[in-house]
Amino acid sequence: MEAVLRRAEQAGYDTDEEKLLIEQAQSGNREAFEELVRKHDRDILRLAFHMLGNREEAREVFQETFLKAYRSLNRFRFESSFYTWIYRIATNVSLDHLRKRQTLKEEISYESDTESNPDRPALKDTLAATTYYSNPERRLYGREVGERIQEALKTLSEKERLVFELRHYQGLRLRMIGEIMGSTEETAKNYLFRATQKLRAQLGKV
Amino acid sequence: MSCQDFQRQIVLDLYGELNEGEKVGLETHLYQCEGCRQAVKEQSEFSSTLASEASAFDFPSDLLVESRRALADQLDQIERKRPWWRIPTFSVVFTPMRMLESAALIAMGLAFGVYISNQQTVPAPAGANAIAETLPQNGLVSNVRIVSADSSTATVEFTGDIVQPLRFTGRIEDDTTRRLLFSAVQDSMNPGSRMQAVEVLARESSEPSVKEVLIHAFLNDDSLGVRLKAFEGLKPFAGDEQVRNAFMQALMSDPNDGVRVAVVDALAPFTKNEAAASSIAEATKYDDNTYVRLKGQGLIHTVGAQK
Numbered sequence: 001m002e003a004v005l006r007r008a009e010q011a012g013y014d015t016d017e018e019k020l021l022i023e024q025a026q027s028g029n030r031e032a033f034e035e036l037v038r039k040h041d042r043d044i045l046r047l048a049f050h051m052l053g054n055r056e057e058a059r060e061v062f063q064e065t066f067l068k069a070y071r072s073l074n075r076f077r078f079e080s081s082f083y084t085w086i087y088r089i090a091t092n093v094s095l096d097h098l099r100k101r102q103t104l105k106e107e108i109s110y111e112s113d114t115e116s117n118p119d120r121p122a123l124k125d126t127l128a129a130t131t132y133y134s135n136p137e138r139r140l141y142g143r144e145v146g147e148r149i150q151e152a153l154k155t156l157s158e159k160e161r162l163v164f165e166l167r168h169y170q171g172l173r174l175r176m177i178g179e180i181m182g183s184t185e186e187t188a189k190n191y192l193f194r195a196t197q198k199l200r201a202q203l204g205k206v
Numbered sequence: 207m208s209c210q211d212f213q214r215q216i217v218l219d220l221y222g223e224l225n226e227g228e229k230v231g232l233e234t235h236l237y238q239c240e241g242c243r244q245a246v247k248e249q250s251e252f253s254s255t256l257a258s259e260a261s262a263f264d265f266p267s268d269l270l271v272e273s274r275r276a277l278a279d280q281l282d283q284i285e286r287k288r289p290w291w292r293i294p295t296f297s298v299v300f301t302p303m304r305m306l307e308s309a310a311l312i313a314m315g316l317a318f319g320v321y322i323s324n325q326q327t328v329p330a331p332a333g334a335n336a337i338a339e340t341l342p343q344n345g346l347v348s349n350v351r352i353v354s355a356d357s358s359t360a361t362v363e364f365t366g367d368i369v370q371p372l373r374f375t376g377r378i379e380d381d382t383t384r385r386l387l388f389s390a391v392q393d394s395m396n397p398g399s400r401m402q403a404v405e406v407l408a409r410e411s412s413e414p415s416v417k418e419v420l421i422h423a424f425l426n427d428d429s430l431g432v433r434l435k436a437f438e439g440l441k442p443f444a445g446d447e448q449v450r451n452a453f454m455q456a457l458m459s460d461p462n463d464g465v466r467v468a469v470v471d472a473l474a475p476f477t478k479n480e481a482a483a484s485s486i487a488e489a490t491k492y493d494d495n496t497y498v499r500l501k502g503q504g505l506i507h508t509v510g511a512q513k
C-alpha cells in the first residue's frame with residue numbers, strides 16, 4: 001500500500017522518458033503504447049477492482065480504459081500529466097459501469113421472472129456470484145470487517161465513493177482528484193469528509 | 207470555529223491535506239480540547255483499519271495477466287482492421303546507398319543461416335537429463351535468465367528458480383512449518399500471504415526467531431496490513447529492549463499515522479523514566495500527526511507527575 005502511495009505521490013509529473021513514450025505512441029508505435037500501459041495498468045486495475053468489486057467488470061473497465069486511451073491518444077496535448085489523463089478516463093469508465101449496473105437493477109426485478117424467463121438466473125444470484133466476497137481470494141482475507149466495509153462503501157454516493165477510493169486507497173492528492181473529476185480541490189475535500197463521516201457512522205468501531 | 211468544524215480539519219489533516227495555517231489552527235484547538243484529541247485518535251485508528259483491510263486483498267494476481275492479454279488481443283484486432291493508409295509510416299527511400307546496405311544485410315543473414323545449419327548438433331551436456339527430470343510437470347520455472355548463448359556450439363546456459371506446487375500440514379512450532387511461514391513473510395509478490403503468515407507467527411511471538419521475523423516485517427513491509435499484524439504480535443513485548451527499539455524506529459519512520467498512533471500508545475505504559483520519555487518526546491517532536499505529537503510530549507509530564 002505504501003508503495004502505491006509513493007508511486008501516486010510521484011505521479012503528477014511526466015518524466016522526459018514518459019513524454020518520449022507518449023510521443024512515440026502518438027505516432028503509432030504500439031510498443032511505446034504498451035510500455036505506457038505497463039507503467040499504469042496496476043493502478044488502473046486496482047481502481048477498477050475496488051470500484052466494481054468483481055473481476056469480470058474490473059477486466060472490462062481495464063480494457064475500455066486503455067482502448068479509449070489508445071484511440072484518443074492523439075488528442076492528448078500534455079496539458080495535464082498522462083497519469084491524470086488516464087485516471088480521468090478510468091474513473092469515467094468505472095462510473096459508467098456503476099450507472100449501468102444501477103439501471104440494470106432498476107430494470108430487472110430482484111427476483112427472477114421465472115414464469116416468462118425460466119432460464120434467466122435471478123439477479124440476486126447473479127450479483128451473489130460476482131460480488132467482491134464471492135471471490136475465494138476475497139473470502140480468504142475479507143472476513144467480517146472486510147464485508148462490513150464493503151457494505152458501508154455501498155452507502156456512499158458515486159462521487160463520494162470515487163473520491164474516497166482515489167484518496168484513501170490509491171493515494172492521490174485531493175488537488176489531482178479535483179482535476180480528474182473536472183472539479184476543484186475544495187469540492188474533493190467536501191466529498192472526502194462526507195464519505196469518511198458516512199463510513200464511520202455505518203461502521204461504528206470496526 | 208466550533209468542534210464540529212474541526213472534525214473536517216481532523217480528517218483532512220490525517221490525509222495530509224491541510225496547509226500550514228490550517229494545521230496551526232487545528233493544533234491550537236487540540237491543545238485545549240480533549241474531545242477533539244480523542245477524535246483524532248479514533249479517526250487515525252479508523253483510517254488504519256480501512257487501509258489495512260484494503261492492502262490485504264489486492265486484485266487477484268492472475269487478473270492483471272489476464273487483463274493484459276485481453277487488451278493485447280483487442281489491440282491486435284484493431285491493428286488488423288486498420289486500413290493500410292493508417293498503418294504507422296516508416297521511411298522507404300530507395301537511395302543507391304540504402305539499397306547497397308540492404309543487400310549487404312540480406313547476404314550476411316543468408317551466410318549466417320547457412321553456417322548455423324552446417325553446424326553439427328552438440329550433444330546435451332551430461333546431467334541435462336537429470337535437470338530435465340527435476341523440472342516440475344505442473345509447476346513453474348521463474349526468473350529464467352540466459353547466462354550465455356554460444357552460436358558456434360548452439361548451446362544456451364540458463365539460470366532460474368524451480369517453483370513446484372506444495373501442500374503441507376504441520377504444527378506452528380515445527381521447524382519446517384516455521385521455515386515455510388518465514389518464506390511466506392518474504393513473498394514480495396503476495397501481501398495476502400505475508401499478512402496471513404505474520405498473523406499465524408504473531409501467536410508465537412515470544413520465540414526469539416519469530417520475534418526477529420516480526421520485527422523485520424513490522425519495520426520493512428510495504429503493506430500496512432502486514433505491519434499492523436506484526437505490531438499486534440509484538441505489542442505485548444513493548445517492554446522488551448529489542449521490540450522497544452523497533453517501536454522507536456517505527457515512531458520516527460513509519461509513514462502511516464495509525465501505526466505511529468498505535469506505537470506511541472503501546473510504548474506509554476512501559477515508559478517509566480525521564481530518559482525513555484525524553485527519547486519518545488524527541489522522536490515525536492515533529493510528527494505530522496497531532497495525536498502522536500501531543501501524546502509523545504505528554505509522556506514527559508506523566509513521568510514527572512509519577513515521581
